[in-house]
Amino acid sequence: MAKFPEVQVKARGELGAFIGSSRLPEFDDLKNLTYIRAIVMETLRWMPSAPLGLPHCLSQDDEYKGYHIPGGSLVFANVCRGILHNPNDYPQPEVFWPERYIAHDGQIDSSVRDPCTIAFGFGRRICPGSDYAMNLITICVASILHVFHIEVDVDEFGQPAKLSSQGSSDAISAPTSFPIHLTPHSPEAASLVRDIEVEYEDKCFFMEKSELAD
Numbered sequence: 001m002a003k004f005p006e007v008q009v010k011a012r013g014e015l016g017a018f019i020g021s022s023r024l025p026e027f028d029d030l031k032n033l034t035y036i037r038a039i040v041m042e043t044l045r046w047m048p049s050a051p052l053g054l055p056h057c058l059s060q061d062d063e064y065k066g067y068h069i070p071g072g073s074l075v076f077a078n079v080c081r082g083i084l085h086n087p088n089d090y091p092q093p094e095v096f097w098p099e100r101y102i103a104h105d106g107q108i109d110s111s112v113r114d115p116c117t118i119a120f121g122f123g124r125r126i127c128p129g130s131d132y133a134m135n136l137i138t139i140c141v142a143s144i145l146h147v148f149h150i151e152v153d154v155d156e157f158g159q160p161a162k163l164s165s166q167g168s169s170d171a172i173s174a175p176t177s178f179p180i181h182l183t184p185h186s187p188e189a190a191s192l193v194r195d196i197e198v199e200y201e202d203k204c205f206f207m208e209k210s211e212l213a214d
């Protein structure tokens with residue numbers, strides 16, 4: 001998000017319109033947060049966490065585009081370069097552009113291939129945690145953007161640090177560096193977080209007391 005300040009502004013516009021400044025987003029709000037959903041979809045497409053999926057083993061001989069693949073072979077799907085960065089499905093695939101999923105009516109455009117159908121694997125071994133993960137990531141993204149402005153940090157010379165678009169080249173890809181900092185974008189936003197902290201501390205205190213009573 002630090003690389004895309006204009007995306008943050010748009011997201012905050014949606015969060016302001018549907019949630020206002022007096023509370024944090026809740027799961028019930030997610031159905032209204034189309035742009036936030038599009039940010040999460042674009043993140044999974046732009047830098048998928050498993051760029052080659054998980055390897056699958058052929059239980060029998062198969063043929064793919066004229067190539068014979070013997071049973072027992074390990075097969076990797078080229079999830080990132082071959083599918084999620086395929087310009088036929090996603091024009092200018094290197095560009096982080098959540099708007100690509102939004103139709104004229106402001107809803108998610110069902111004619112654009114949903115990257116979640118790829119980023120979580122496919123077939124019999126598709127990720128069973130995908131719905132849980134999507135809801136969790138979406139509420140986290142919504143909550144963070146509702147409160148914080150995400151900016152690039154400064155390096156040891158006081159200059160804006162360089163943000164890379166490269167993921168690590170491991171089986172599970174993650175950003176290679178993370179030089180960012182978060183600041184509440186308004187006093188109201190800061191108090192939303194402080195109120196939650198107080199509420200959480202009260203609950204912990206209550207739990208400790210009840211444990212003592214046992």
Ligand code: HEM
Nearest residue numbers: 049050053054119120121122125126127128129130132133
């Ligand atoms: C952003 C979050 C996540 C991503 C991108 C992701 C992605 C994947 C992928 C690509 C696979 C391999 C599917 C295949 O073999 O084709 C997988 C498998 C799996 N995932 Fe996830 N996953 C995520 C979150 C989760 C969560 C939250 C859970 C559990 C609550 C979970 C549980 C599993 C399990 C148990 C498998 C193995 C399924 C099997 O082999 O039958 N994942 N995931």
